[in-house]
Amino acid sequence: MAKNAAQIDVLVLGEHPAAYLAAALLRHKSKYRVVHSTIPGEQFTDRLVMVNPMLFGLHPLLGPVRRKFEARPVYGLQFYADDPNIRSEYRSKSTVACVGQYKDVRLAMETLADGQGVEFTSPSQLQIHRLNEHGLEVTVGSQKLFPKALVLAGRLPDHQERLLGLPDEWERGIVHRYSFCMIRGTRLIDINSRPLVPMSLDLRGLLCWAWLLPGLRHTQLALEQPLNLAQQHKPIDLLNHWAQVLHRNGVLKTPLTITPEMVQSLDLPMGGALAHEGVANRTLLVGPAGGFYSACAEDIYPNCWSAIYAADVLKKAIKEEHLQDAIQPYRHQWRTTLGDYLRGPQQNLRFLLPLVYRNQIMTNRLAEAILTGESVVR
Numbered sequence: 001m002a003k004n005a006a007q008i009d010v011l012v013l014g015e016h017p018a019a020y021l022a023a024a025l026l027r028h029k030s031k032y033r034v035v036h037s038t039i040p041g042e043q044f045t046d047r048l049v050m051v052n053p054m055l056f057g058l059h060p061l062l063g064p065v066r067r068k069f070e071a072r073p074v075y076g077l078q079f080y081a082d083d084p085n086i087r088s089e090y091r092s093k094s095t096v097a098c099v100g101q102y103k104d105v106r107l108a109m110e111t112l113a114d115g116q117g118v119e120f121t122s123p124s125q126l127q128i129h130r131l132n133e134h135g136l137e138v139t140v141g142s143q144k145l146f147p148k149a150l151v152l153a154g155r156l157p158d159h160q161e162r163l164l165g166l167p168d169e170w171e172r173g174i175v176h177r178y179s180f181c182m183i184r185g186t187r188l189i190d191i192n193s194r195p196l197v198p199m200s201l202d203l204r205g206l207l208c209w210a211w212l213l214p215g216l217r218h219t220q221l222a223l224e225q226p227l228n229l230a231q232q233h234k235p236i237d238l239l240n241h242w243a244q245v246l247h248r249n250g251v252l253k254t255p256l257t258i259t260p261e262m263v264q265s266l267d268l269p270m271g272g273a274l275a276h277e278g279v280a281n282r283t284l285l286v287g288p289a290g291g292f293y294s295a296c297a298e299d300i301y302p303n304c305w306s307a308i309y310a311a312d313v314l315k316k317a318i319k320e321e322h323l324q325d326a327i328q329p330y331r332h333q334w335r336t337t338l339g340d341y342l343r344g345p346q347q348n349l350r351f352l353l354p355l356v357y358r359n360q361i362m363t364n365r366l367a368e369a370i371l372t373g374e375s376v377v378r
Helices: 016-026 053-057 100-114 158-164 227-234 235-250 300-317 329-335 338-343 348-359 360-372
Strands: 006-013 034-037 046-051 071-074 076-080 085-091 099-102 119-121 126-130 134-141 143-152 173-182 199-205 208-214 219-225 264-269 283-285
Touching: 006 134, 006 338, 016 034, 016 143, 016 300, 034 348, 046 219, 046 360, 053 208, 053 300, 071 199, 076 360, 085 348, 085 360, 099 100, 100 300, 119 173, 126 158, 143 300, 173 199, 173 227, 173 235, 199 338, 199 348, 208 235, 208 283, 219 235, 227 360, 300 329, 329 338, 348 360
Parallel strands: 006 034, 006 143, 034 119, 076 199, 143 283
Antiparallel strands: 046 099, 071 099, 076 085, 126 134, 134 143, 173 219, 173 264, 199 208, 208 219
C-alpha cells in the first residue's frame, strides 16, 4: 500500500445509472466507505430509453425513484412490416414500459447514491497501479485510494483492463450498433392516452429491429443491427427506410428525412454477459462493462439488476478473508436469473414472423418475450 493512500471499501467506476445504483446499495444500511468516480474521457449519450416497470420493485430503495424522473407510460407494441398491409399489435391493460430520458434516469440514480452518503469524484485522470491480496492501489485525480474491491460499469484503458484480468475484446457477434435520431417535440405523431411503441422486427428483410419511442418532449427513431451488418447497410439508410415505413402506416403524420448530423450511434454488447466472465481481479462488472444489455437492446432494467446482485455479493465478500473467492457467487446469481432475461427471443425469427402477423397468440407471446424476457415457447 502506498504512503498516504486512503483505505476505502469499494471504488465504483462509470457514468451508467447502474454504477450509481451499485454505489447507493453498497452504502445502504452499512458503514462501508464507498467512492464513486467517473472515468476520464467517458461520456454518456442522452437518448430516450424504455424502462421496464419491474425495475422499481427490484429493491426497496428503487420504489421512490419512479417519481424522480418524468416518463411516458406505454401499453404495448405495434409490429409493422415493410408492407403496409401487414401488421399486428400487442396491447396490455396496464403499463408495460415507460419512455424517459437517459440523463433523467442517471440523475435519479445519482441523487439516490448521494442520499446514501456515497462520496463522488470526477477526476481528470485515473490510474490503477497494482493489486495484491489486500486490495488495489488506485490514483483518482490527485488522491491515492486503496479500495478492497472495484465495481466497474465502463471501459478503462487497455493496460488497466489487462491488469484486472479482463478479456481484450468481446466475442464476435456480441456487439451490436444502436443508432438513433431524437427529434424535439411530438408533433410528428398522434399520441393517445394509452400509446403503443411501433416496432419493426425485419427492417428491409435484414432482421434488424427498429422502434419509434414516444417521449414526453421528444420522439426517437432507433435501430439495432449486428456490428458487421452496420458496415454493409448504413444506419442512416435504414433509419430513413424506417421513417418511410412509419409514414406509409400513418404513424408519422408527415414524411421525415433523416440527415447524417441527426444520427448518433452506440456500440453495445447485446447479451454480452452470457459470454463474459463478469468477475475479474477484485472486480465485479456491472452494466455496460459486463454486457448486461438484453437481446432486445434494453438498457436500464437489466443493467441495474446486475448492480443489485453485485452490491449484494460485495457487501458480504468484504467481510471475508479471501475476497476473490467470496465474490464468485456473483456469476451464479445473475446467470440463474438475469441470464434468461438477457437471451430474449431465441427462435428463428424469419420462420416465426409470418405467424406473428397472422396469429394474435404468437403476437402476444413475442411481445411479452421482448418486454419481459418470457419464452415464446410455452
